[in-house]
Amino acid sequence: MNKTKKLKELITIDTSLTTPVYKQIVQSIHRNIDQGVLGKDDMLPSVNQISAHFSLARGSVFTAYNELRSSGIIDSIPGKGYYVLSTETNLTKKIFLLFSTFTPYKETLFNALLNSLPKTCSLDIYFHHHSMKMFESLIREQAGYYNTYIIMPESHEDTQAILGKLDPKRTFLLDVGFREYAGNFPGVYQNFEKDIYSILLDSQELVKKYNRLFLLFPESVRNRDIVSGFQKFARKKMVQAEVLHTLDVDSIEVKDAFIVIDDNHLVDIVKFAREKKWQLGKDIGLISYNETNLKSIIANGITTITTDFTAMGKAMAAMVLGGKGEVIENPFVLHDRASF
16 A cells, blocks of 8 residues: 555645535545545545644544545555545535526426436535525535535626635536636536627528617626627627617517517517517517527417527536536527517
8 A cells, every 4th residue: 555645635624614524524535536646545644633633523534534435435444544445436426506596498407407317316406596695605505515516607706716615627517607617617508699699690681671679688687798799790780789778668669679588578578569469570570588388389489599408408417427527518599480
């Protein structure tokens, strides 16, 4: 067996975290095995050494070593100490899944992810509801009980530091954050800026049916990349184009077209067209973000621009199971229906 590695190289304890110290010890050993610092048969620091160095109760260290031993990662020899028995640290994946909110299209994503994972994996879902306080709290307080992390992040200046609390080799980002975080974290992303620009450019003959094109983008929506892509298309000057943050139905004219993010705006425009006896796709145009089954039948069919959420869920499952640090831009399509 090799010599015992230096304790300070192997164990990291952060007392500011709410993750129990025994879990931090377990995570430290896992991380060093995955990074090749620890190999099979390498000796580990003794319980007394760890306890003295970090001023911990010996029981906390025993709890950590017992968990590692029960999972087949380490073993001990009486009179000599603990050593690495196996470098297979991913025998069972306990997945921490953090969504922003739960909507119909995210239900599609969730089901595709869940159904693509083997039954040996456990998957627990949490929601941060676009609250940075909750986003940080959930990661600090819950993530320590898992060994794999799938995160739908917030676009915020503090996000990078919060995500830095997680093991980067076991952290995968989902859906949003391509521009901000794809350089630091693997994941399956939407490239919102490129996607809306490409869709509108490819659909320019449909767009030219209308005099004005509006992107209805509520202030509460944080993903500004959609606006950037729309404005890039607007500079082509194929049609008068403008970003609106609120909807004033009294200002709607014949040959106006709308791209809506919020389904409440979708309903408002459909109701307004019905009252005016205007035909969607002829008198006014309407495109909605994110495909759902309901949109395929509302008002003879609502045109949608959407990522393939089923493909996203399957791709994320494959990435987690394969442990590959990839960055995937998920497919984005236009469902051309009667409303546009």
